Amino acid sequence: MINKNAGANAPVSTGVATRVARASLTLSAMLLVLQVSGASAQNFAFNAVQIDGNQRVADSTILSFAGISRGEALSADQVNTAAQKIRDSGLFETVDVQANGSTLSINVVEFPTVNQISIEGNRRLSDAEFLPLMQSQPRKIYSPATVDQDVATITGLYAKNGRINASVTPRIIRLSENRVNLVFEVSEAGVTEVQRITFVGNRSYSDRRLRGVLETKQAGLLRAIISRDTYSEDRINFDKQVLTDFYQSRGYADFTLQNVDVTLTRERDAYLITYNVQEGQKFTFANVSASSDLPEINVAEFQKALTTKTGMDYNPGQIDRDIARLERLAIQRGLTFVAVEPVVTRNDRDLSLNVDYKLVRGPRIFVERIDIEGNSTTLDRVVRNQFRTVEGDPFNPRTIREAADRIRALGFFTNTSVEAREGSTPDQVIVDVNVEEAPTGSLSFGANYNTDDGVGLVASFREKNFLGRGQSLSLQVSTAESNRVLDFSLSEPNFLGRDLRASFDFSYRTSFDDEDNYDTETFRVSPTLTFPVSESGRMSTFVALEYNDLTGDVDSVSDFIQEEADQDGVFNASVGYSYSFDNRRTGLDPTSGYVFRFGQEFAFGDTQFIKTTALAAAERKVLNDDVTLRATIEGGHLAYQEGFSRITDRFFLNGNSFRGFDTNGVGPRDYQPGGDTDINDSLGGNSYAVARLEAEFPLGLPEEYGITGGVFADYGSVWDVGRDGSSDTNIIYDGFTPRATAGLSIFWTTPLGPLRFNFTEALKSEEYDETQVFDVTISTSF
Template identity: 60%
Template sequence: MTKSRSHAAAWPIEPSALFAAALMIFSILALPAFSQTYSFNSVTIEGNDRIEDGTILSYAGIARGQAVSAAQLNDATQQVRGSGLFETVELVPQGSNLLIRVSEYPTINIINFEGNARLNDDVLRSVVASQERRVYSPATAERDVAAISQAYADAGRVSAIVRPSLIRREGDRVDLVFEVFEGGLAEVERISFVGNRDFGDRRLRGVLETKQAGALRLLIQRDTFSPDRLDFDKQVLTDFYNSRGYPDFVVNDVDVQLTRERDAYLITYNVQEGRRFRIGGVGLSSQIPEANAEEFRRALRLRTGSVYSPVGIENDIARIENLAIRKGLSFVRVEPQITRNDREGTLDVNYVLVPGERIFVERIDIEGNTTTLDRVIRTQFRTVEGDPFNPRMIRQSAERIRALGYFADASVNAREGSTPDQVVIDVDVEEQPTGSLSFGANYNSDNGVSLVASFRERNFLGRGQQLDFQISTGESNRNFSFDFAEPFFLGRDLRFGIDLNYRTTDNQNALYDTERVRVSPSLSFPVSENGRLQVYYAFNWTDITDVAGDRTDPPEDRASLVIFEEADRGAVGTQSLGFGYSWDSRRNGIDPTTGYVLRFGQEYGIGDNEFVRTTALAAAETKVWSEELTLRATVEGGALHYNTGSSRVTDRYFLGSSLMRGFEPGGIGPRDADTDDALGGNYFAVARLEAEFPLGLPEEYGITGGLFLDHGSVWDVGDEHGATVLYNEFDTRTVAGVSVFWTTPIGPLRFNFSEPLDIRERDEPNNFDVTISTSF
C-alpha cells in the first residue's frame, strides 16, 4: 500500500495529458515530411535517346509551376515506368528544377528460336507478339513464352519449357532468343467411361475424335490432348446417344489427368445414359384456320414404335414447313410437344401449327470469302432476301455451308435489321485449301502395282465446281480420267457433270490388248427425300488389238477364235442414252444403325448398235450387339442385250474382286475350251454376305475382323463363232473367307483370305487379295 502511494505521488502529470503532449510533439516533428511540396520551373531529362522529351513529360503529367507533393512525385515516377519503355526511371527534385533520369529498353534486332524441332520457326513466329525493330518489352516477352508453351501443349507436349534470353548488340540493340526444350509427347494413353451400360467403352471410343495412342502414333495426330477437341467429343457423344433414343443422356464430367511422368493423359468420361425411349403416339393439330391438320398429318414420317431420334422430328418439321410454303402459308411455326410416358418408355409427339412472328430476311451479308464467290455460299440457303425468316432453315443452311469442306470455320448468325420486323443474316467464313496434287502408287490384286499422279480441286476458281484429273500406269493397264462437275447448275439443285476416260490394257493377263474411250455428260437431281435420278449421254469407242498368234496356230499359241472374230470388226463406236436411280435411307440420317440402298439403271444404245444394259443393286447394313457387330448383305446383277449387233469382250461383264472375291480377274465364267481365255458374259448375278467384328485388339490400331460368303455367276457369251465355250450357262460358284480390316491414315485396307466351296475344273481361284475397303 505504502509503495503504491509513494509511486502515485511521484507522478506529477495525468497519463492522458502526457499522451496528448507526446502526440503534439510527434506531429510537429513529422509535419515537414508529410506536408512538403515542390514546384518546378524547369525539367532536365537524361538518358533518353529514342523517346522524345515531350513523350516522357506527358507520361509524368507534371506541369510547369504546378505544386506537387512527394506522393504525387512518386506517382509520376510509376507512370513513366508503367509506359513499358524504360528499364529504370528516377525523378529527382533539384530546387526549382526536376531531373528525370531514365534508361531506355533496347530495340529488338532479331527474334530467334533455338531447340525447336516439332514446331518450326514460322509456326512459333506466328504466335509471338514481340516484333523486330520494336522496343523490347519484358511483359510482352513473358506473354510470348506463355503463347509458345500453349502452342506446344496443343501439339501434345505439355512438358515443353520456354526461356527468353537477350544477347546485347551495339547501338542499344538486342537479339531476343526463345530457348525451347520440347520435352516428350504427351499422348492420350487411355480413354475410359463411367456410367455407360448399353454401349461398351470400345464403341464409345470409336465415336470420339480423340484417339488413344497406338502403333500408328507417328501418323495419327488425334492421339494428343486438345481442350477444343474435348468439347467437340462431348457434343458428338451426346449426339450419338440422342440419335439412338436416349434423350436424357448427359456428360456429367470429364476428368483429365496427367500421368506422374507428365508424358501421357488419362481421360475419363462420367456419363449418365438415361433410359431408351421409343415413339408412342404421333399427332398433329393446327391453330391456323387456313391449315388443314389432316392434310399436314399425311406429310409425317415418324411412326409409332420407332426409336426416338431428334433427326426424325426435325425432318418432319421440315416437311410440314415445306408443305405450308407450297400452299402459300407463310409464317407457320411448328412446335413439337413431347409427352413422356416413363412407365411404357415412350414419347408421344404432337406437332402444333401456330402463327409465327412476321419477320422477314432483309439481306444476307457474307464476309471472309477471298476466293469463293458469294453465289456459291448463297446457293446453300433456301431463303433469299424478302422471304419470311425461319430459324430452322437458317441453321440447316449453316450446316450445308460447313459440309462443303471449303472453309476451316463458318458461322451464320441473325441480328435485327433496319426495322424490328427484319433480320440480317451474317455469314462469316474462313477459307482453307481445297485442292490437292499427289503422286504415289496403288496396288490391288486384280491389276497389280500402278503409279498414280492426280490433281483434285473441290472449289475450282472459287465457283464451287469440282475438278478431278488422274493418270495411272501399271504392269497391265494405263488409265487417264478427267471429271468435272457443277453441283448447282443454273443456280438449282441440279448437278451437271462430264466424265472423260481413256483406258488401255496389254496382254500380260490376256492374249490381246484393248483400248477404250468414254465421254459422258450427265445431269442428276433429287426426286424424293432419299431418291436421286441421273440422266446421261455416253459415247464409247473400243478396239481390240494385238491378238496373239493366228487362227491356224495351235490353241496353245493363239488367242481364242471368239477374240479373233470380235477383233475383226475393228474399232467400234457406240452412242447411248441412260438413266440411273438411287435410293439411300442414310440420306435422312434418322436411323444411324441401319441403312438400305437401292440402285437401278439402264443404258440404251442408239444408232448402228442397239442394245440395252441393265444394272441393279440392293444392299442393307445393320449394327447389332451394342453396335459391336456389323452385318451386311448385297445382291447385285447386270444384263446386256443387243437388238442389233452383238457384244464384244470389251462390253461383257467380268467378276473381279470388287464383285466376287476368291478368284482371279476372269477366273470364273465362260472361257474358250481350247485356249482357256476368259470371255466374260452378258449376264451376271452375285449375292454377298459378310460380318465385321472386333478382334480384341486395342481399337486405336484400327484393326477389325470379318467373315464373308459370296455366291454368284457370270454367263452367256452370245455368238460363239464356232469356238467351244465352257461354262456358258448359268453355273454358280461359292466362296467363303475371312477378312482383316485395317483403317490406316493412307486409307482403309482390306485383306481377304478365301477358300472356294464350289469350283469348276478350269476356274482360277485366288486365296488372297488386298483391296480398298469401301461401304456399299
C-alpha cells in the first residue's frame, strides 16, 4: 500500500535536517574559537633559557633585547613581542622564540659581517665620491636597512648629476666564517637634461634675456661637458633669488616669482622648467631724506651722506648702501646703538617711492664672542678677518650679514652658516660660524693657442688658501713659439691684520723673434701693498727691481736695434703707485659700470724715467639689456731724464689692445730696403693712445649655445722712439700717425673660457704696417 502523504512530508524533513546541520557547524566553530582563545590566553613560566645560533652577540645581550627575565609568566603574545624586539636590534637575519615547558628556546641566525664593499658599473662617478657617504662599512654588521640607505645615497648622487633614471641593485657574496662581500651594481642610465626653460608673465624682458640670468641652462651643443644643463634643486633655488634680484635691481619693486613648475617628459629623459612671474610696475626714487628725533644727530650731515638721487630706478641694493653709509658715519661720530630704519612710501600715481631714513635709538646689545667651527684647515683668523666686529662691540645684524657674504666670497668653503643667538645675558649675543671646507688648490697641465704667440705648453699650480692662511699662491710656466714665461706670485689679503693686501711677484721672460732677429730677457721682482681708499677705489704702492737684456743678430737686425743690443743689460730699481676706481664692485646699477685706472712708476739706476699709464672704460646695457655697449680709451707715456728707452721698455700694441694688427705690427719701424731681404723691424714707442668702441648683441641663436655677435672700431697709434741720431735716418712713422680698424666679432662662452673671434678690416693703415684680418683671443671685459 502506498502512503500518499510521503511525497508531501519529504521536503519538511529535509529542511529540518538542514537547520540542524547549520546549528551543529556553528557550535563547532564556537568551540574552536574558545579553544584557540584559551591557548592564546595560556601563560608560560620558564626557569631556563636555551639560546642557540649566536656567535658574536652574548646571551645576556639577546635577553636584554627581549626584555624578559627568568620565572616571568608570559603569554603567547608576549613571547611573540620578545621575538620581534630581538629582530628590531638589526643584528639577526632570523629569530625564533618558543616556550618548551619550563624552558624558553631562542634560536637566532646572525647577520654576516661585511668583508669588503665594491661598486660596479659606475663610469661617470668614482668610488671615492660614494664611499665616504655610505653607512655600510667593512668589518661592520651587514644590515638590509643600511644597505637601502646606501642605495638611496648612490641614486641621489646620480640624480644631482642629472641621471635620475640611474638604478642600483645590492648583492651579497657569501664567504666563510659568516662574512659577505657587498656589491652595489649600478646602471647609470643617460643624463636627464633641462630641455626647455620658459617664462610666463614676463612683458619687459624676453625669455632669452631672462635665461641668460639663470645659472641653470638649457641643453645645447656642449651638453656632454656642461653640467649646468642638468637639473639641480639647489641651483633652481639659487636661480629664484637671482631672478628676483634681476628685476628688483631694475626698479620692479613689486616683482613676485609665483612658482617654478618642474616636470619630466613622458620618456623621463628631460626636464621642462617654467617660471611663473609677476613683474609689476617699474618704480623710481622720488624724495630721499634723513630724519631723527635724537638730539645728538646732525640730520644735515647725514643727509649729505646719502647717494640715492631723485629719478634713479628703484634698487634695494641702493637702499642697503645708504643704510650702511649712515651707520658707518654714526660710528665715526662716536654715536653707538644708532639704528637706521628706511621708511618707504609709494606713490602709485607716478610710480615713485619716497624714502626717509630714520635714525633711531637701537637696542643695547653687545657681541659676547664669535665661535667658528668646521674649519679643519683654514685658520680661525682667516674667518675672523672677514668681520668688522669684534667681541665687545655693539651688535649690528647688518655687519654680521656682510661678514657672512665676505666669508662666502672667499671661495674656501662649500657651505657657510652665520647665525646669532642669545649669549650669557639678554644684552649679549654669540655669533656662530659653521663652515664646510672645499678644495682650494689646482694643478694643471695643458696647451694654449693664440694668433700672436702660436701654440704653447702651460703648467700651473694655484692655491687660494695656502696652508690655511687665506694666502694666494700661484706658479705658472709656459712656453710658446716666441716666448718662455715663469711667473710666481704670493699674496696675503690681511697683512698685519688689516684690510691691506701684500703681494710678492717674480717673473722671468724671454722672447725669440725669428722675424725681427733679436731676443730679449727680462726678470722683475716686485712687492706690492694694496688698500682701499673709498668704497670703489683702491690704491697700490710698489717697489721693483728689474733687469732686461737685448741681443741681436748683427747680420739681419736693424741698425737701430743693433745699437741698443750692443749695450749691456740694464738694471733699474723703481717705486710707483696705481689708483683704480671700479663701480662694478658695488653692482648698484646693473645696466652700467665704469672703470678708471691711473698709475706711475719712477725708475732710477742705469736709467731714470717716469712711466705713466691710464685707462678709462664704460659699459652700458640698452634695449632691455639685450645689447651691451662698451667704450675704452687708454694711453701711456715714457719720459726719460737719464739714458733712453730700448725696445724692451717701449710700448707696443697687439691684437688685444688694437684689433686688426699683428703683435708689434703698428708704430715706428726701422725700414732698410735692399740686400737679400728688406729689414722692417718694429721699434715700439714712448707714447701710445687707443680708443676702442664695440657693441655686443644676440644673433638669434639659442642662448644655451653661448654664442653672441659684435661689431667694433679701434682708433689710435703708438709713436716716438725717443732718440735722435745718425741711425734714425731709416725710422718711419715716428710721429703720431693714426690708424683705424673696424670689424665683426663672434663671442663664444665655452667651458674652456670665453673665446672671441675677430674679423677685421684696416680702414686706415700705413704701407709697412702688419695687419691681421682674423684672430682668436680670450674674451675680456675692460
